[in-house]
Amino acid sequence: MYPSQSAQAYEHKYGVTVPVPVPPENHIPPYTSPAMHAPPQRGLTPWSTGLCHCFDDPGNCLITCICPCITFGQVADIVDRGSCPCVASGIAYGLLLSFTGLGCLYSCLYRSKLRGQYDLEEGPLPDCLVHFCCEPCALCQEYRELKNRGFDMGIGWNANMDRQRRGVMGAPAMGAPVMGGGMTR
Template structure:
């Protein structure tokens, strides 16, 4: 697949402020966030439970605990980067993303929790772009605007 020179990841690997909820999941329970990513990347071919259990069995819990003591290098002593890198590669291939600034394995080896969060942000961005929805907040709309929006969506579907 040819990559555009201008296309990059939508966020930097350390850009955790863009999605604080995924950053919290990535820090405290990355197995759940990773499993959700894998389920989306594989279009449901790999179940959430299977991905989560493999992450745990390969040292996910131990790596998370070690990360609180040693920082991101806590995953250096687990097999998680080997397992996670293959799904990062599939995501990149699926969405035409460059392998930068490091290889998929190196990215997960050096900072697995951040890599999982970046992948999650990328998946969410792609899904939000493919699902039509209201342009603005629906909470601030009056009833007339909401009805107009629903009618416009129904016309597009026809």
């Protein structure tokens, strides 16, 4: 942007420089296409396991096939960071699944939250379609992702955070393990 004619005349007459406004970094002029100025995409992380790797954890695969509300409750507790307990999330999912048959409408929201928290790739299909087409596989993949990130899925968010504070192995985002003093007599 250049100063206007009147600004140049003011500078000449009074010897004072008129500051030229600079648009903010994310400013897109109205005459250009926003697609031309889209910010570069952040690097997204791939999932630690594939959608169909359910048999990497056969115990969870079996539980999810028999009663998906258990796996969903465990995933939701970690994703919500303990704000909604595992039991409450599992019951809400189970009721929605029982009365409508569409628990995927609720669980796909948690897949999106999980992806947002860890910058995970969406994959070949949107989250809702992944859950609609293959709900058990999607829940198992989310469970494995959190487990591979260091969460003990059986104890919930609060216990995981307590373990992390105490430095117990298996807790997420821990530092180096604390070594004992060695053997004593």
